[in-house]
Amino acid sequence: MSTHADRLRALRDQLSQQSLDGFVVPISDEHMSEYVGGYAQRLGWLTGFGGSAGTAVVLPAEAAIFTDGRYTLQVREQVSADHWSYQPVPEVSVAEWLSAHAPAGARIGYDPWLHTADWAKAAGDALAAKGATLVAVERNPIDAIWADQPGRSDARLSVQADEHAGVSSAAKRQDMADWLKTEGADAAVLSALDSVAWTFNVRGKDVDRTPVALSFALVRDDGTADLFVAPDKIGDDVRQHLGNGVRVHDIARFEAHLRGLAGRTVAVDPERSVAAIFSALEAAGATVLRRRDPSVLPRAIKNAAEQAGHRAAQARDGAAMARFLKWAAETLPGGGETELSAAARLEAFRAETGLLEDLSFDSISATGAHGASPHYRVTEESNARIEPGTLYLIDSGGQYRDGTTDITRTIAVGTPTAEMRDRFTRVLQGHIAIDRAVFPDGARGSQLDSFARAKLWEAGLDYGHGTGHGVGSFLGVHEGPQRIAASTYPGGGPAEPLRAGMILSNEPGYYKAGHWGIRIENLVLIEPREIDGAEGRFLGFETLTFAPIDRTLIDADALSGDERMWLDAYHAKVLQRIGPLVDADTRAWLTAQCAPISGDGAA
Known part of the structure; x- marks a missing residue:
C-alpha cells in the first residue's frame, strides 16, 4: 500500500470484512493524548495529514477529514482533495456530518479506546436519528491493514526527583485520597499520561517530545495506588522510588x-478518559462518578520548586535562543539555509x-508562505530555502528536567516591507497588552483574549488560534485547564479561573495566507499583584521567557509611551539575565539588540 489512496481502498475492504459501513479515525491514543506515539498515528498513516489534531470519517463512497483553523492550509497541502472533503471544526462536527451522510441502517464503527464516552453518545444519538448505529469495534480495522505499524515503546521509566517535583508522590496521593473521601469515592482512575507522570513523580520516553510513559493508574482512598505499565519498563530505581504504597501491574x-x-465507587474524568473505561466499570457494576482528574488543578498550579525550575530552564533556553538569533541575523540573509537546517541549528544550540x-515539540520552522500555517511542520518534502525579503518564524521549545520551554520569534530576513512592520507591531502591541494585564483573582482567560487582538481588530485583522495555553513542568508543552482564548472552550464548559502559580503562553499572531506569518510568544507565570486601595485580590504576569524581539520589524512611532517603556524594560531584563550566560561575541550582539528603542526613530 504505497499510496494513501491504496490505504483508503484497503480500509474500505477491511470495513466490509468487519460488516461495517464506515469508520471514524481520530488522532488519539488510549489516554486521549494530544501528542501520540508512532503506533497511534493512524490518521497520518491513512491520509498523510501531519497535524496534531484532526479526525477522519470513511464511508463506502465518500470520506471527510475534520480540522480546525490551525490546519486550514496544511490539510489541503497534505491530504488529497480527490479522495477527501475538508470539514472545518467547530463549524461542522463529526456527529453532524455523520447524521447527514450516513445512510439509514448503516453500521459505523469506532474504537472505544480512542474516543470519550461523551463523544460516543453524541455520535450514537446522531446516527440513531437516521436509523444508523454506532458500533464499538474489538479490533481497530486500521491496525489490521497497517503492516509496518510501529510497536509500543519499551523505554524504561525514570524518577523525577523531589528537588524538581517539589512535592513527593506520597504527599500527592494523600491529597487525592482526602479528595476521594470528600467525594464519597473509593478510587480515581488516572488515564492521562501526564497525570500519571506527575502523580507518581516519574517520567518516560514513550511519546516523542513529551516525557511520559504509557500507563494507567488507580489511586485509592487510603493513599495507595495501582500503577499499570509494561513490566519491563520498571527498573529497581523506580520500584524503590514508588515504595510499598504503589502496586505495579502489567x-x-x-x-x-x-x-x-x-x-x-470510582471517579473518572469524562474529558480525559476513553469510552472503554466507562464501559468496563459499568459492566462490572461499579458506580461511576464523573469528576475531573484530581491531578489536573494541582499540576497546573506550580509549586515553588517548579517555579524556580522554570526560571532556570527559561534562562538556559534563552541563552541558546540568543545564540541562534545572532546566527540567524548573520546567516539567513545569505540565502543558503533551509527550514530544516535552521531548526537543526537551534536544536544544536x-x-x-x-x-x-528533548525538544518540547517538533519545531515550527517556517519561511514565507509556510509561516501562514500556524502549526506548520517542516518535512523533507516541504523543506523550503529561507530567502532574503521574507519573514522567518521559529516556534520551538526544549524539555529540561527543571522545566519545559516554548518560545516563538519572527525574524525579518533582509529589509521588511511596511506591511510586515505594521502587522508585526500590532502583534507586539497585543503581546504587550497581555503581559501588562492586571485582573481579579478568578478571572477567566476568555476575558483577557481580546486584549491581544485589539490592535489587529482596529485594522480589520485577526488570527485563528488561542492566545495562550498552559505549560507543564518537564511534561506536556500544552497543559490545561487554563488558557487564554475566546469563550468557547473544549467540551463546551466554562473557561477555567486563572490562579496564581499557573503558567501560560502569550502568543498573539497574524497570518497572511500565501505570503508569511508573524507570532511573538513568551511564557508567563501568574502572580499576585499588590495594588494600593484594591478591593479584593488581583493578579498579573511575571515574564519567564527572555530573548530579543526583532527591532527591524517594529514601528516605534506606532507604539505608545507605555509600550515603548515595556519594550525597553523587557530588553534590559533580557540582557541582564541572558548576557552572563553567553559568549562575548553573542553578548556584544545582544547588547545592541537590547538597546533602548525609544531613541531609534522608526527602528
Whole structure:
C-alpha cells in the first residue's frame, strides 16, 4: 500500500470484512493524548495529514477529514482533495456530518479506546436519528491493514526527583485520597499520561517530545495506588522510588482490573478518559462518578520548586535562543539555509547546554508562505530555502528536567516591507497588552483574549488560534485547564479561573495566507499583584521567557509611551539575565539588540 489512496481502498475492504459501513479515525491514543506515539498515528498513516489534531470519517463512497483553523492550509497541502472533503471544526462536527451522510441502517464503527464516552453518545444519538448505529469495534480495522505499524515503546521509566517535583508522590496521593473521601469515592482512575507522570513523580520516553510513559493508574482512598505499565519498563530505581504504597501491574491487565471493581465507587474524568473505561466499570457494576482528574488543578498550579525550575530552564533556553538569533541575523540573509537546517541549528544550540532531554515539540520552522500555517511542520518534502525579503518564524521549545520551554520569534530576513512592520507591531502591541494585564483573582482567560487582538481588530485583522495555553513542568508543552482564548472552550464548559502559580503562553499572531506569518510568544507565570486601595485580590504576569524581539520589524512611532517603556524594560531584563550566560561575541550582539528603542526613530 504505497499510496494513501491504496490505504483508503484497503480500509474500505477491511470495513466490509468487519460488516461495517464506515469508520471514524481520530488522532488519539488510549489516554486521549494530544501528542501520540508512532503506533497511534493512524490518521497520518491513512491520509498523510501531519497535524496534531484532526479526525477522519470513511464511508463506502465518500470520506471527510475534520480540522480546525490551525490546519486550514496544511490539510489541503497534505491530504488529497480527490479522495477527501475538508470539514472545518467547530463549524461542522463529526456527529453532524455523520447524521447527514450516513445512510439509514448503516453500521459505523469506532474504537472505544480512542474516543470519550461523551463523544460516543453524541455520535450514537446522531446516527440513531437516521436509523444508523454506532458500533464499538474489538479490533481497530486500521491496525489490521497497517503492516509496518510501529510497536509500543519499551523505554524504561525514570524518577523525577523531589528537588524538581517539589512535592513527593506520597504527599500527592494523600491529597487525592482526602479528595476521594470528600467525594464519597473509593478510587480515581488516572488515564492521562501526564497525570500519571506527575502523580507518581516519574517520567518516560514513550511519546516523542513529551516525557511520559504509557500507563494507567488507580489511586485509592487510603493513599495507595495501582500503577499499570509494561513490566519491563520498571527498573529497581523506580520500584524503590514508588515504595510499598504503589502496586505495579502489567498494563495488559488494566481493563480486567476495572471489571473487578464491582460495588466500588470510582471517579473518572469524562474529558480525559476513553469510552472503554466507562464501559468496563459499568459492566462490572461499579458506580461511576464523573469528576475531573484530581491531578489536573494541582499540576497546573506550580509549586515553588517548579517555579524556580522554570526560571532556570527559561534562562538556559534563552541563552541558546540568543545564540541562534545572532546566527540567524548573520546567516539567513545569505540565502543558503533551509527550514530544516535552521531548526537543526537551534536544536544544536540547546543541546550544547548539556541539559536538554528533548525538544518540547517538533519545531515550527517556517519561511514565507509556510509561516501562514500556524502549526506548520517542516518535512523533507516541504523543506523550503529561507530567502532574503521574507519573514522567518521559529516556534520551538526544549524539555529540561527543571522545566519545559516554548518560545516563538519572527525574524525579518533582509529589509521588511511596511506591511510586515505594521502587522508585526500590532502583534507586539497585543503581546504587550497581555503581559501588562492586571485582573481579579478568578478571572477567566476568555476575558483577557481580546486584549491581544485589539490592535489587529482596529485594522480589520485577526488570527485563528488561542492566545495562550498552559505549560507543564518537564511534561506536556500544552497543559490545561487554563488558557487564554475566546469563550468557547473544549467540551463546551466554562473557561477555567486563572490562579496564581499557573503558567501560560502569550502568543498573539497574524497570518497572511500565501505570503508569511508573524507570532511573538513568551511564557508567563501568574502572580499576585499588590495594588494600593484594591478591593479584593488581583493578579498579573511575571515574564519567564527572555530573548530579543526583532527591532527591524517594529514601528516605534506606532507604539505608545507605555509600550515603548515595556519594550525597553523587557530588553534590559533580557540582557541582564541572558548576557552572563553567553559568549562575548553573542553578548556584544545582544547588547545592541537590547538597546533602548525609544531613541531609534522608526527602528
